[in-house]
Amino acid sequence: MRSSMLRVLACLSLFFFLVPVTYVRGPGPPANDSQYIALEPIVIDAKNPVRSRVGRLEFLGGWTMTSDNVAFGGISSMVALPDNRFLMLSDNGSLFGFTLDESKHLANRPFIAPLPDGPAKPNAFARQNWDSESFLHDPETGQFWVGYEHQHSIWRYGPSLARREAAHFPEVAKNWPENGGAEAMLHLPDSRFLVFSEAAEYLKGGYQALIFASDPAEPDSKAVSFGYQPPKGYNLTDAAILDEKTALMLHRRFTPFDGVSAILSIAQLKDFQPGKVATSVPIATLKPPFKVDNMEALAVTRDGDQIFVWIASDDNFSVLQESLLFKFRLLKGKSVRKNSGPGRKNEKAEASPGFSTFESD
Template identity: 25%
Template sequence: MARHWLWAAALLITLTGGNATAEPRDVRVDTRPLILDYANPQRKRFGKLTWLGGLVLRSSAGPFGGYSGLAVSADGSELLAISDRTSWLKMRVEERGGQLIDVRDAVIGKLVLRDEWDNPEVGRGLNDAEGLAALEPGVLAGDYYIVFEGKHRIHRYEFDGTNFSAPVGALELPPAALRLPDNKALESLAILRDGPYEGAAIAFSERRAHISGDSLGWLFHEGRVEQIRLKRSRMFDITDAAALPDGGLVVLERNFAGIMRGVFMRIRRIDAADIKPGARLDGEVLYETEDGRMVDNMEAIAVHTDAEGRTILTVMSDDNYNPVQRTLLMRFAME
């Protein structure tokens, strides 16, 4: 229970430190198995998802933690995560019998931040990265859009497999997105993979931003920006989204229900046919945690397809750089 007290405190203070160098470096990441349901450790079915294992990650490297955006390789064997302090983590995932068992070959680096293309700046308000999306899904070495809070923006970066470039472009945000409060702004970003809006970027605000109480979102498609909404219910806030192969989305949400109840995770699926300008999206709940002690501050989700053709969800938590919170990595199959 004490962990929830400190988790709440972490949400109320501005965290500093965790200096990362621009040059990538190898780091050690220790792991232990994550049991999602202590009452039934052998449980495999969670809502409409199948459990493929999880890990609690720890590292003494200063920049480690705070992960809010995630991408995975086409086969799921490698992942790339971005943190609230704009450090990035790349590592290889080990599986046995289709179950997540360990990570290795971890590397941490630091993004180059710029306010304007000719004005390098690393001041307060520039470094709160909240999501990343590969322009070519499943290819870790390539171009990415990264979304930031504080000074709201979506910048384009190139990743060559070993390091990120300085930003090379940007998506122009509409005035309504620029007016969002600092800590309730754009929180998720995905590139649609099929359907009439294939290749479009879609981004959502974290909390209620519309008069209805819904989260606001925008479709960036063929030089146009169109508004879209996501229905907000039962105090869940969107923390990330990932594109599905069929053109739909999975949306990751969090509800911090108070010190006594803890934090809950929900995953919704949005059908491709529902995604269009002006739409109010809702979707099907694939899974919602039953107990506030099962997970932590889940903020990152990514999708790949395994050798059996199943859609695999990889989910990661942001520990707020708080020693009593956890960096969790877990996998589910959509079946």
């Protein structure tokens, strides 16, 4: 009986992971426009609270985020600003912001508001179709870019996020799966933009991604395609520039029997070339007994030589899931040899320039 119940719960969870939110949200509670966001501190491993190492990540803190505002949840991407200020986008077109006080576990100066404009269809459920999945910020101009799926497009907003400046519906993205659009974006040091589809298959392998030589939100911008191959069984959910040569790539997987897991990996920017298929090297895996949910948002910050990795989860507006925020320190790794047992050759993990791989715990 217990095993049957577990299978039922697993299938219910799978439904919330795989079906677009637009079709699974019910009438919900009465409208509540509270601007308060509460943080509850958590550990990465409840069975071993002192554990902090996850591959090349050192766990520094984690929080469950909640709010009475019915628009809160569904976090799909985020931007980290100076002074621990975070902006997070929901897949219902809502924008959340707060300044994180890590010592007091407070979300100071919070706000929850809809984006000022988006590609919604003119109907009663338009807001639910503003499925914002990727988010970029240019600290020099203050401008923001948002990637939408369902109605596949890239939009640029002004420094205050108060108005739309430009919008582009790339012709090459029109045939992408409805729920497999612009899941991640990167703004490269050479000024090019990359836009990654989560589920549009690339003929040469992996999933389709686009290279824009100029601003992808401008209607006359042109794109060329390449492929990105995630770790086997995983889908890309976000990406962030790490340095002038590399990017961090976040992936998730869910199966009824293994549950949810996430992989963080490092990709070489030089591998993102037209007509090629790029890959990445895993550096950490989040899976039970580690605390993990539908990890969809990724950001990188720095303090001197230290690099911090922030990961947040999309709860799909489901009572079975949570909105989590994790802070990790990225550790400098070293190549390690994996011995698979008697009679097996030692296999040396590949090392990427500047950041060597390290076996996950």
